[in-house]
Amino acid sequence: MDAKHEEILQRAQERVIEALAKNMDLYGITMSTGLLYGTLLFQDKPMTLDEMGKAMGMSKTSMSTGVRTLMELKMVEKIWKKGARKDHYEVNLDWYQNFIDLFSLRWRSAAEYNVHAMKKSLQELHALLQSEDLSDELRERVQTSIQRIENGLEYYDWLSRLIDSFETHEIFQFVPKKPMS
Known part of the structure; x- marks a missing residue:
């Protein structure tokens, strides 16, 4: 048996x-x-x-x-x-900590990469706006791109704070974990 x-x-x-x-x-x-x-x-x-x-x-x-x-x-x-x-x-065996470590490492790395690219692009676009020979249509497109990138940076600031809340375990104040047996 x-x-x-x-x-x-x-x-x-x-x-x-x-x-x-x-x-x-x-x-x-x-x-x-x-x-x-x-x-x-x-x-x-x-x-x-x-x-x-x-x-x-x-x-x-x-x-x-x-x-x-x-x-x-x-x-x-x-x-x-x-x-x-x-x-x-x-x-x-701490599944909560395993998730936090995995999530934090992967998401923070991806977020930092994207923020770096966005900041570099913002610098280039702000410099482009300084061009006197920029057409009105192109100036408007550049400004739209700047706004979209700034929105993205606000999102990545939020994501960074979310990751921080996982790493500090503050997240468990909002979503309590059950003790593992």
Whole structure:
């Protein structure tokens, strides 16, 4: 009977692992890295790269790349084990913090890139407005572009404050989290 129960447990875990991996793709994480995260999630102990590779049927190099990505996102941590020569890794089980770290890193990076481009374009457009030989029609288009870019900068200021509220956990005053068991 235990074999049947074990099969049900494994099937349930695999379903969750696959769903997580597909969902993580929305955040720019490859399917294989998502599968690695899910695999680590259901382990009872930290794993080495070799153990991960064996469990997933993939190369140690692939596991190393995936673990590096997950560590950068603070979703996986390297664990010291006394007497062990190989590095061991385990999942950070705080899903709220995992989301905050992933969201913050990805969104802040994208926002900063866009703000930089918008500010540079604003400088160029303001300089263009100083041209005396600018036609009225072109001047109007430049002013419209400036207004749209300034609206975009207001949005990115809001987004930056939203990201700050995640990083400081202020967001939980507005959307409380349930304690994890």
